[in-house]
Amino acid sequence: MRAVIKKSVAKGRISAPPSKSMAHRMLIGAGLSKGESVIKGISHSEDMKATLDCLTALGAKWEMTGDTVKVQGTDLKNLPEAPHLKCRESGSTLRFFIPLCLMADKEVTLSGSEYLFSRPLGIYEEICRKQGILYKLSGSSLTLKGELKSDNFRIKGNISSQFITGLLFVLPLLTSDSTITLIPPVESLSYINLTIEALKIFGVVIKWQDDKTLYIRGNQTYTPVNTCVEGDYSNAAFFEALNALGGEVEVENLRSDSLQGDKVYKKHFPALLKGTPTINISDCPDLGPVLFAVAGAKQGAVFTGTKRLRLKECDRASAMAEELAKFGIAATVKEDSVVIYPHDFHSPTEVLQGHNDHRIVMALTVLATLTGAEIEGAQAVRKSMPDFFDKIKTVGAEVTCYDA
Numbered sequence: 001m002r003a004v005i006k007k008s009v010a011k012g013r014i015s016a017p018p019s020k021s022m023a024h025r026m027l028i029g030a031g032l033s034k035g036e037s038v039i040k041g042i043s044h045s046e047d048m049k050a051t052l053d054c055l056t057a058l059g060a061k062w063e064m065t066g067d068t069v070k071v072q073g074t075d076l077k078n079l080p081e082a083p084h085l086k087c088r089e090s091g092s093t094l095r096f097f098i099p100l101c102l103m104a105d106k107e108v109t110l111s112g113s114e115y116l117f118s119r120p121l122g123i124y125e126e127i128c129r130k131q132g133i134l135y136k137l138s139g140s141s142l143t144l145k146g147e148l149k150s151d152n153f154r155i156k157g158n159i160s161s162q163f164i165t166g167l168l169f170v171l172p173l174l175t176s177d178s179t180i181t182l183i184p185p186v187e188s189l190s191y192i193n194l195t196i197e198a199l200k201i202f203g204v205v206i207k208w209q210d211d212k213t214l215y216i217r218g219n220q221t222y223t224p225v226n227t228c229v230e231g232d233y234s235n236a237a238f239f240e241a242l243n244a245l246g247g248e249v250e251v252e253n254l255r256s257d258s259l260q261g262d263k264v265y266k267k268h269f270p271a272l273l274k275g276t277p278t279i280n281i282s283d284c285p286d287l288g289p290v291l292f293a294v295a296g297a298k299q300g301a302v303f304t305g306t307k308r309l310r311l312k313e314c315d316r317a318s319a320m321a322e323e324l325a326k327f328g329i330a331a332t333v334k335e336d337s338v339v340i341y342p343h344d345f346h347s348p349t350e351v352l353q354g355h356n357d358h359r360i361v362m363a364l365t366v367l368a369t370l371t372g373a374e375i376e377g378a379q380a381v382r383k384s385m386p387d388f389f390d391k392i393k394t395v396g397a398e399v400t401c402y403d404a
Contacts, residue, residue: 001377001378001401001402001403002351002374002375002376002378002401002403003361003365003374003375003378003399003400004373004374004399004401004402005368005369005372005374005397005399006372006398006399007369007370007372007398008369008396008397008398009246009247009369009396010239010242010247010248010249010369010392010395010397011247011248011249011395011396012248012249012250012394012395013249013250013251013252013395014239014249014251014252014391014392014395015231015251015253016231016232016235016236016239016251016252016253016254017231017232017235017385017387017391018041018042018043018067018229018230019041019229019230019231019233019234020047020092020232020234020384021092021191021194021232021234021260022194022198022229022230022260023041023042023043023051023229024047024048024051024092024093024096025165025194025195025198025199026039026198026201026227027039027048027051027052027055027069028051028055028096028097028100028169029169029198029199029201029202029225030060030069030071030073030202030225031055031058031060031062031071031073031074032074032076032100032169032173032202032222033073033202033222033223033224033225034073034075034222034223034224035072035073035223035224036071036072036073036224037070037071037073037224037225037226037227038069038070038071038225038226038227039068039069039071039227039228039229040067040068040227040228040229041228041229041230042064042067042068042069043067043384043385043386044067044386045382045383045384045385045386046089046090046382046383046386047088047089047090047092047093047383047384049088050086050087050089050090050093050112051090051093051097052064052069053085053086053088054086054087054093054097054110055074057080057083057084057085057086058076058079058080058083058085058097058100059074059075059078059080059083060072060073060074061074073222073224076100076103076104076170076173077103077104078104079101079103079104079106079108081106082106082107082108082109083101083106083108083109084108084110084111085097085101085108085110085111086110086111086112087110087111087112087116088112088113088116089113089115089116089313089383090116090383091116091119091160091162091312091313092162094110094112094116094121095121095124095160095162095165095166096165096166096169097110097166098110098124098142098144098166099124099148099166099167099169099170099171100166100169100170101144102128102133102146102148102170103147103148103170103173104147105145105146105147106145107134107143107144107145108143108144108145109141109142109143109144110141110142110144111140111141111142112140112141113140114139114140115313116140117137117139117140117141117142119311120159120160120311121142123155123156123159123163124163124166125137127148128144128146131146131148131149131151132146133145133147133148134146148170148171149174149176150171150174150175150176150177150178151178152179152181153167153178153179153181154180154181154183155180155181155182155183156182156183157182157183157184157185157186157212158185158186158187158282159187160311161187161188161189161191161192161195162191164182164192164195164214165191165192165195167180168192168195168196168199168206168214168216171218172199172204172206172216172217172218172219172220173218174218174219175218175219177215177216177218178216178218179209179213179214179215179216180213180214180216181213181214182212182213182214183212186212187282187283187305187308188261188282188283188285189261189283190259190260190261190262190283190284191261192214194259194260194261197259201225201227202222202223202224202225203220203221203222203223204220204221204222205217205220230253230254230255230258230260231252231253231254231255231258232260233254233258233262233263233265234260234262234286234287235362235384235385235388236254237262237265237287237290238290238362238363238365238366238388238392239391239392239395240265240266240269241265241269241290241293241363241366242366242369242392242395243269244269244272244273244294244297244298245294245297245367245369245370246370247369247395247396249395261283261284262284262286262287264283264284264287265284265287265290268287268291269294272291272295272298272299272301273298276299276301277302278301278302278303279291279301279302279303279304280303280304281303281304281305281306282304282305282306282308283305285305285306285308285309285312285316286312286359288303288306288309288316288317288320288338288359289316289320289357289359289360289362289363290362290363290366291303292320292331292340292363293320293324293363293364293366294366294367295340295342296324296327296329296331296340296342296345296367297329297342297345297367297370298342299342300340300341300342301339301340302337302338302339302340303337303338303339303340304336304337305337306333306336306337306338307336309338312357312359313355313358313359313380313383314355314356314357314360316359316360317333317338318333319353319355319357319360320338320360320363321333321338322353323352323353323355323360323364324340326349326350326352327345327346327347327367327371328342328343328344328345328346329341329343329345330343346371347372347373348371348373351373351374351375351376352364352368352373352374352375352376353375353376353377354375354377354379354380355377355380356377356380357380358380358381358382358383358384358385358388359384360380361375361377361381361388362381362385362388365378365388365389365392365397365399378401389401
């Protein structure tokens with residue numbers, strides 16, 4: 001799909017979509033509960049479909065009406081025979097569900113795109129090896145067989161928090177207590193705390209024993225709930241970025257007391273407008289593309305803590321550098337830093353590419369409201385916000401989408 005964006009100024013109100021991070025956690029919590037939960041605020045994105053499909057494979061039942069999902073939980077100790085979990089292209093789904101497959105000592109297969117399985121999974125491979133659990137990675141699938149045991153886990157703190165979250169879902173269900181010690185430096189701490197908050201909603205308690213050790217009591221039970229997913233700061237950032245580029249957009253449906261780490265954009269956008277700041281994004285890597293776009297349109301910036309951008313849906317640092325160059329914006333990409341130089345900002349000289357990455361497409365769309373542009377591969381927004389173009393049009397952005 002190709003999106004054609006015309007030069008326009010955005011004005012109006014827009015409601016932030018439900019938090020994708022919290023929605024994954026709410027659905028899984030519901031899937032592990034004994035009874036029926038009702039979760040309101042679930043989008044029809046590809047990532048949500050992946051998580052729902054995987055819950056079905058593990059024996060949970062669900063029914064979706066509009067943005068509300070009723071979930072009948074499953075017992076991970078009594079999985080269906082030979083379950084096959086289709087994770088599509090959702091890294092969160094894959095990493096969250098791997099530990100869930102290690103409760104019944106049955107052979108389980110997880111599959112998805114080849115690129116998804118090229119992303120790091122070594123933390124789980126090491127745990128499985130130490131505990132004698134079958135871990136067989138082959139192209140675009142992973143086969144597991146074994147039963148996870150309670151332990152005192154030691155895990156590097158600068159890896160994706162998704163590994164920690166995956167373990168936190170399952171360790172409370174084991175018969176003995178466990179701890180997870182994070183080896184400094186610790187990144188994405190906000191996502192770990194978001195998981196702890198989500199589990200608390202379902203009656204599961206995780207405690208920080210100290211500033212780097214999580215204590216997980218065993219023999220806990222998930223309790224079904226009726227709840228609503230809060231608004232998503234990660235995706236709201238794209239709409240608020242329009243204000244940094246001269247628009248007047250009010251974004252609603254965001255909790256001021258949210259634990260979402262990506263709400264830090266409220267500090268970063270003003271800094272980009274005032275000068276050429278140095279911004280560490282190690283705790284908010286998903287903001288990288290939109291921050292790069294705003295920096296390119298303004299006075300530039302130095303971004304540190306960028307190495308994990310290589311491990312997303314694409315190499316986001318290199319992809320953004322390639323696309324920003326079409327606007328006359330230069331960028332230097334190093335192992336753990338990116339420098340943006342707004343040398344000669346102008347309308348793009350050729351069609352922009354979405355790199356099969358929803359956040360690249362949305363960041364380029366926002367930037368293109370200043371100049372006009374065409375984006376090939378715009379369908380990537382379906383991964384997290386399938387109605388992105390409809391939403392941005394409601395505040396005056398002129399966008400036309402068609403199949404190229």
